[in-house]
Amino acid sequence: MINMQSAFLISSKNYSEKQVGILFFVFGMSQFLFQAPAGYLMDYSNQKIFWLSTAAVLTTLFTVTTALTAEDDGGNLGFMVLIKFLQGAVTAMIPPGLNSITQGIVGSVGMTKQVSMNEMMNHLGTSILVLVGSLIAYAQYPDIGILFIVSPIACALTVFYLCRIYPEDIDHDAARGLVTEANNEKETTGNGTGKNDA
Numbered sequence: 001m002i003n004m005q006s007a008f009l010i011s012s013k014n015y016s017e018k019q020v021g022i023l024f025f026v027f028g029m030s031q032f033l034f035q036a037p038a039g040y041l042m043d044y045s046n047q048k049i050f051w052l053s054t055a056a057v058l059t060t061l062f063t064v065t066t067a068l069t070a071e072d073d074g075g076n077l078g079f080m081v082l083i084k085f086l087q088g089a090v091t092a093m094i095p096p097g098l099n100s101i102t103q104g105i106v107g108s109v110g111m112t113k114q115v116s117m118n119e120m121m122n123h124l125g126t127s128i129l130v131l132v133g134s135l136i137a138y139a140q141y142p143d144i145g146i147l148f149i150v151s152p153i154a155c156a157l158t159v160f161y162l163c164r165i166y167p168e169d170i171d172h173d174a175a176r177g178l179v180t181e182a183n184n185e186k187e188t189t190g191n192g193t194g195k196n197d198a
Contacts, residue, residue, distance in 0.1 A: 004133050004147060005066055012144050019074040023084045030088025039096040046172050048104065052097035053159045055090050060155035062087035067148040101165065104175030129154055 006024065009015040045051055062083055070080060098118065106114045129150050137144040 004130075004137075005063065007137070008067060008144055008147070009070055011141070013070045014073050015070075016074070019077060022077070023080055026081050027084040027088040030085045031092045034089040034092035035096075038093040042093065042096040042100045043176055046167075048097060048101050048170060048172075048175070049162050049165055049167060051093060052101065053162050055093040055097060056155050056158045056162075058090040059087060059094070060151050062090065063151045064148055067145045100175045101170060103177070104170035104172060105165075107171070107174045108177060125154070 006020045009020050009023070010017065042048055042051060065083055066080065066087075069076065069083075074080070099115070102114050102118060103111050133147045133150050136147040136150070140146055
């Protein structure tokens, strides 16, 4: 949604490329600054699904806030900078959240295969979102704010599927790299029954 936000600000709100560059420089630096704290939080917490869901919802709220509150010609640029700073901090939680949940489920042994599958599906989802957003923008140009409807839809689907993960399926020791196999993986492969406590 970052590329969509920049296109929206330039085409619908008459932001200059310099103003958009400032916003997304702040966004990128905020992500950089908060990566380590976000990783620590996800590593320390046993509520990984909650924190990742919260990050998804807040990211969407900041995206929609950008669309709803941006003033023409960067009239409230300072407020937009604050929004991008907060959005960058929140989105920094998403990669360690996804990785810790994944490793907690499959263990480090299954991590490579699962991450490749996660990334494939991530890029497929992004492609679908960009296609839908592009079609909406084409139909509504130059007033393309409505394209941001795809963001809450994607967020709702994300939270829905996160809630389908049973918290007890996440081995927090495996997520932290303290063991190589998650408990549920051991149970599945160890007794040959495929039994899962969830």
